Amino acid sequence: QVQLVESGGGVVQPGRSLRLSCAASGFTFSSHGIHWVRQAPGKGLEWVAVISFDGSKRYYADSVKGRFTIARDNSKNTVYLEMNSLRPEDTAVYYCAKGDSGWFGDWGQGTLVIVSS
Amino acid sequence: EIAVTQSPATLSVSPGERATFSCGASQSVSSNLAWYQQRPGQAPRLLIYATTTRATGIPARFSGSGSGTEFTLTISSLQSEDFAVYYCQQYKTWPWTFGQGTKVEIK
Numbered sequence: 001q002v003q004l005v006e007s008g009g010g011v012v013q014p015g016r017s018l019r020l021s022c023a024a025s026g027f028t029f030s031s032h033g034i035h036w037v038r039q040a041p042g043k044g045l046e047w048v049a050v051i052s053f054d055g056s057k058r059y060y061a062d063s064v065k066g067r068f069t070i071a072r073d074n075s076k077n078t079v080y081l082e083m084n085s086l087r088p089e090d091t092a093v094y095y096c097a098k099g100d101s102g103w104f105g106d107w108g109q110g111t112l113v114i115v116s117s
Numbered sequence: 118e119i120a121v122t123q124s125p126a127t128l129s130v131s132p133g134e135r136a137t138f139s140c141g142a143s144q145s146v147s148s149n150l151a152w153y154q155q156r157p158g159q160a161p162r163l164l165i166y167a168t169t170t171r172a173t174g175i176p177a178r179f180s181g182s183g184s185g186t187e188f189t190l191t192i193s194s195l196q197s198e199d200f201a202v203y204y205c206q207q208y209k210t211w212p213w214t215f216g217q218g219t220k221v222e223i224k
Contacts, residue, residue: 044204044215044216044217044218045153045161045204045206045215045218046215047212047213047214047215059211059212061212062118062212095160095161101166101208102149102151102166102208102209102213103151103163103166103167103206103208104151104153104161104163104206105163105166105172106163107160107161107162108160109159109160110160
């Protein structure tokens with residue numbers, strides 16, 4: 001079955017960087033787009049970024065554009081989210097999710113990022 | 118950006134009762150709307166996509182309706198495992214956006 005496992009979260013100071021990973025299994029990874037969606041503590045869901053199946057297309061939410069970069073390595077079945085210039089408002093659980101048609105059919109369990117001094 | 122609004126914020130329902138909640142979009146999203154359930158401490162789970170299509174394994178007591186800017190999720194007879202937060206999401210126009218959620222609590 002589809003499995004998505006996020007890692008790389010932790011506590012980081014404002015202005016610093018962090019890289020999240022999403023390891024996928026149970027499906028043909030190189031045929032599917034992957035998204036990052038985040039959820040601040042006690043808040044709702046916010047779509048963050050998407051990368052197409054071959055990495056040729058990438059889109060970002062305005063709130064992270066210019067600071068976050070999404071990438072993938074199809075040989076490792078892994079998607080990455082490089083987060084730079086982190087701000088306290090980036091504190092959230094970050095989920096990766098599989099989706100090609102607009103909705104998110106499969107989600108990982110999430111990884112918590114805390115941006116605090 | 119299309120704004121998505123859900124109401125009510127909290128719904129108190131007794132087990133076995135019917136629950137209905139709403140999702141509105143600031144402009145037409147056609148039928149490009151999905152619903153998710155999130156239980157405490159868990160990732161969201163897809164319930165419905167394309168407004169009315171249940172995802173694999175979702176019980177028939179969940180149903181969706183609507184089009185354009187007004188949508189509804191109905192749970193015909195609430196079970197104990199249905200007490201959770203429900204989110205709608207539009208995927209008509211980038212960026213995809215979510216509503217703020219409706220919490221279904223035990224009455």
